[in-house]
Amino acid sequence: MSDKEVTLMENLEETRLRLCDKFANVTESDSAVAQCYLAENEWDMERALNSFFEADMESVFDAEDTEEIKNNRPLNKRKKTDLLEKAHSPETKRRMISEKVDCIDLTEDEPACTSSTSSKGSEVEEGDRKLSLVSWNVDGLDTLSLVERARGLCSYLTLYTPDVVFLQELIPSYAQYIKKRAVSYVFVEGNEDGYFIGILLKKSRVKLHKHEIISYPTTQMMRNLLCAQVTFFGQELYLMTSHLESCKDQAAERMKQLKVVLQNIKEVPDNTTVIFGGDTNLRDPEVAKVGGLPSGVTDVWEELGKPEHCRYTWDTKMNSNKGVSYVSRCRFDRIYLRPATTGPRMSPEHMTLIGMEKLDCGRYTSDHWGIYCTFTP
Amino acid sequence: MSDKEVTLMENLEETRLRLCDKFANVTESDSAVAQCYLAENEWDMERALNSFFEADMESVFDAEDTEEIKNNRPLNKRKKTDLLEKAHSPETKRRMISEKVDCIDLTEDEPACTSSTSSKGSEVEEGDRKLSLVSWNVDGLDTLSLVERARGLCSYLTLYTPDVVFLQELIPSYAQYIKKRAVSYVFVEGNEDGYFIGILLKKSRVKLHKHEIISYPTTQMMRNLLCAQVTFFGQELYLMTSHLESCKDQAAERMKQLKVVLQNIKEVPDNTTVIFGGDTNLRDPEVAKVGGLPSGVTDVWEELGKPEHCRYTWDTKMNSNKGVSYVSRCRFDRIYLRPATTGPRMSPEHMTLIGMEKLDCGRYTSDHWGIYCTFTP
C-alpha cells in the first residue's frame, strides 16, 4: 500500500469507529453490536439504526405476546391501581385491563356506520357515540428506553380505547411496532423516514375515506399536516394532525404553519366537523399575532373553561425525560374544533392528560403528556 | 500635612480631575471650562452641567438674537430650500422664514377663543381652525451638540407654528432655552429635574385651563403622564403626552403605563376631544396584548391609512445620532385621538415627519424624528 492509501484506510477506520461510538451511544448497546448493524447496512447510520430498532421492537413485541398474558400489566407492576383511577370511565377501562393487551383490539364492538342509513347506529348506547381522541407527541427522537416507552403508549391506548389517535415524533421502528400492536386500528402515516406524524383510526367505529398530506413549504424540520376524512356514526369528520416547527426562535415559521392549518380548517365544507390536534409548540402571543382562531374554530381546552389540571402538556418539573436543569412548562399540545353546522353539533365534553405514570425504566412514555379528550354529538 | 492628609488630598484631586474630564466630555468643552463651572457649583456635577447649559443656551440665544436676523436661517445654511419644501403649507411657512426667528411669536394672530361666545371665532379663516400638533422626543440626554439641536427644534417650531407641542426627554437647560425662545407659547413641564416631558401651547389660539401630572407607580425611569385641559376655538380639548418606559425588555412596565394612558383617555367627559401624543416605545404586539385601543380611540397614523412615509419615527439607518452599528427602525412615537361626541368632530387630516435635516454640526435635532400632524374640526 502507498502512504496515501494507508492514510485513507486510517481515516476510514477512524470514521467507522466514530460511527460505532455514536450508534452504541444512541442504541444503548456496545461497539460490537454497533459494528454488526453498521457493517450489515453499509455503514449507513440511519439504515443501521432503523434496522436495530425494528429488530428490537419486534423481539419485544414477540416477547410481550406471551409475557403480557402472564403479567397482565399494561404499564408497570408498581402502580396498576393508581393508573386505573386515571381512566375516564373506570368501569369500562377495567374491562380493558383484564384483557390480553398485546394487541389493541375490540372486535366485539360493532363496526362504524359508514353512512347515516346504517341500521346499526340506533342500536348502540348513547355513550358509545361519543368520540374519544388522544393526541400525543411520543418523542421518538429520544431513543433511550424507547421500546418500553412505545409499549407504554400502547398500554395507554389499550386503557383508553380512543376512536382517534394523533401521534407526533414517530420514527419508522416505533411506527412499525404500533402497527403490529394496534391491529384494531387503521394507521395513516405522514412520512416514511426521519420522524413523522401519524393517525390511528379505530376500525370498528371510524371509517377512513381518504387522507391527504399537506406540506409546509418552508419547514426546516420536515414538518407537515396530515389529514383524514372519515365517517363516525354517520357524521362526516375531517381529522388533522401536525407537529409545528419547534423552539421559540422558530416562531415565525410556526405561525406560517398555523396559518396553513387554520386555512385548511376553513376550507372544509361546513357539513363536516373538523378536529385538529397535535403538538403545536405554540405560545399564546403567536396565536394572537396570526389574528387568533377564525370564527367557528375553538381551542377545546379553552372551551372547557381552561382547566388547570390539563393546561400544561409539557412540563420539565413533572416530567424528567428531557433531563434538563431548568424548569418550564407550556401548553404545546392543543386540540381545535370546528363543528359542522349541519347535523348533530360536536361539542367538547372532557379533557385529561395521560402518560403521567413512570415506567419501569424510570422514565415516562414521552417528554410530553398525552391529551385524552371526548366529544359528545 | 500628615501622610493621611496628603493621601486624602491626592484622592480629592483625583476625584476632581475625573469630574473635570467627565464634564468636559459631556459639554464638549475643555478641562479649564470644566474646572470653572464645577468649582462654582461645589463640584456638584448636575448643578455644574445645568449651569453650563443654561449659560450656553443663553449665550446662544443672545447671539442668535442678532445672528439670525443677519442670516435668516432657521436650521442651517446649506439646505434652506429643501427644508422649505417640507413645510405643510409652504405659503404660510415662507412668511415665517422671513421673520425674525429668535423668538417664536405670532402676536399678529388673533387670540384663542376662550369660549364659544367669543365674537372673534367667526372672523378667522377655516384653515386656521385646524389644529396643528408636533410631538417630538428631543433626546436631551444626548448632550452632544445639544445647543445647536435645541436651536434646530425651535427653528422647526417657527417653521410649522404648531398649536400644540408635546416634547419628551427635556433636561432643565433645554427647557429653559425653549422658554426663552418660544415666548408665544405657554410651557407646561412634567418635572423639574432629571429629564422630563413638556407641553407647549400657542397662547394666541389655545387657552390653558388646568394641567395635571399623573404618575406611573412602578416606573423605574421617572416617567409620567402630563395632561392639559384647554379650549381651542370653543372646543374643549384634553391634551396628553408621555414618554413610556424605554427598551424592549421593559414591555411589561410599558404596557402598564399604556393602560394608565388609555384609562385616563376613557375617563375624559365625552364633550371633550382627547389627543394623546408621545414617545410610546410601543411595539404593536404590546398594544394588542393590552386589548388594543378602546373603542372610540384611534391611532392617528393608522386612521390616515398607515402611510409609509411617516411610519418609522426612530430609524438608525436614516438617523445617525445614536451612532450605533446596527440598523433598526420603529414606530415609537404615536398620536391617539378620541374625538368628542358633541360639537364638531375632530378628524386627522395630515401627518408628516420633521427633523430630517442634518444640522451644521452634522447631527440631527434628535435621534427621533418629530411628528407634525393636523386635525380638521
Added chain:
DNA sequence: CCGGATTCG
C-alpha cells in the same frame, strides 16, 4: 425543547 439576561453586529 424554557425564558431571562447578555452579547454582538
Added chain:
DNA sequence: CCGAATCCG
C-alpha cells in the same frame, strides 16, 4: 435604545 444569537440556570 434594535433584533438575532448565545449563554445560563
